[in-house]
Amino acid sequence: MLKGTIVKGIGGFYYVNTGCGVYECRARGKFRLEKVTPTVGDFVEISVIDENGRKGSLDVIFARRNELIRPRVSNVDQAAIVFAAKSPALNPDLLDRFIILAERQKLDVIICINKIDIDKSEKYKDIAEIYTKSGFKVIPLSAEEGTNIDLLREELNGKISVFAGPSGVGKSSLLNAVNPMLGLNTGEISAKIERGKHTTRHAELMEIFDGSFIVDSPGFTSLFLDDIEKDELQYYFREFRPYIGNCRFSGCSHIHEPECAVKAHVGGRINEMRYNRYVNIYDELSNERKK
Known part of the structure; x- marks a missing residue:
């Protein structure tokens, strides 16, 4: 056996x-x-x-331990969400949508900011600080120069991870840096995902080193949040969680109501930009239900 x-x-x-x-x-x-x-x-x-x-x-x-529906795969430990510091520019709205999908599926989240070597103004540090204070693990990386690759390797070690992010951010380059024996061509991860864009595909695990796997599936790349109810959105902003239930009104949307415990911490423990994106996505989901 x-x-x-x-x-x-x-x-x-x-x-x-x-x-x-x-x-x-x-x-x-x-x-x-x-x-x-x-x-x-x-x-x-x-x-x-x-x-x-x-x-x-x-x-x-x-x-x-768990079973995800989209992609259909079990025992996933975490989502490694990869964005670039520059080229393409980091889009916080897109990042938050990836995070919402990961939070909804109860995955640990690692935010990987690649290409820090070409961000000479180091603007990525502001983004890293926002998400670190919001309760996320953030790893600034350079696949080109090998910066913090050891930290990424440590986070992936012995785990099943969804490796997600927009095209052009260097996902394949990071995996090659983690394990040069993989020999992935640039864009190969994205190409695999795009292959399943209009077809039904089963999830597949790619072993990146002993006992450590990446989920290869198109499912997690869908950023449409239309199957999320607006009232559940609050639970996918982890910095809200200590205050949910402490508002004056039950069923508080944390937008219009007075004496809202969440709004009371905006600009303090809750980053204002993150809160504003919550409001925008909440409104988006509300409008979707009216169609």
């Missing part, structure tokens, strides 16, 4: 990375009877049927 992680599932076959190689497995019939579907990211136990051909039987699925 071998333990491993399902890294891909196609047509009833499950590909399990055991640390001793990847085995193509069929799931035992008991899972179908129990209405359990093996999922990419599952920690499993297999028995080897053909060692030379790397064929096996998927016998045990261990309890899942």
